[in-house]
Amino acid sequence: MTTADRFRSAVDSRDLASLGELFTEDVRLNSPVKFAPFEGKAMVLALFGVLLRTFEDFRYVGRLDGTAEAGAPETAATPTEAAEAAESAEDPASVLVFRATVNGKQIHGIDLLHLDADERIKGITVMVRPQSAVQALGEAVLAGLVADGLVPTS
Template identity: 45%
Template sequence: MVVVPNAAERFRAAVEARDLDAFDEVLAPDVTFHSPVKFSPFRGREVVKQVLSLVMVVFEDFRYVGELDGSGSRADEGDVVPAEVLVFRATVDGLAVHGIDMLHLGDDGLVEELTVMLRPLSAVQAMRDAMNRAMVEAGMASASVLS
């Protein structure tokens, strides 16, 4: 019997390996990413992959420490869909971060919506500042875009 990894396992493996190409098999083409530091979401697999590549640089000592599965509703719709949550810890500019990756899945098992939540507030602010710098350096923004 072949065991197919679930979406959380595939997403986790892609993040831990820092393998952006692996996200092609995990993220839906029209995936929506709700950032903890930007009001409007990022949309589309290629854009989300670019943002995740910068997150992987900004987070230091990143590690997953737990996993939960169940169901939940997406931000734009009231329908209940399969959902998985990955719990992580990291540091940003020397500040400890505790967070979660919430994955809402489509019928095809791909991540249709990714929401990241972080705590404490000082770490969220450090993440915002670090991501602004990274986005400007990567040419994705000319000034502060994460407010």
């Protein structure tokens, strides 16, 4: 069973412990609703806890496997770091296509899983459409993060 298969199975069964076994300690999740990534296994797992409660009728509907750049130029501190990240070797990657509903809004999206040499997930990039769904998702996730004490109320 591949890492993508195990990830999908863990999400389908809402099994945070199994998800945690797939992540590196320094995993980063790039969200469609937040510029800075969620960083570290504890924070990414907490976010998944919120997501699994937030999505209604979540289901994966497709999968693609290949490679993707390992770096994240958009979060590099300097132009040199951005260039180095863009030139870095490509790592194995899988794209899981999903559909779901959040607060009555239909969502189409992808989870791009970036894997390390040991086939553990070191990065996840989530993309969602349409814009109204991104807004609904952002509001629902923020409410969940606040309710769980993961971000301050403001």
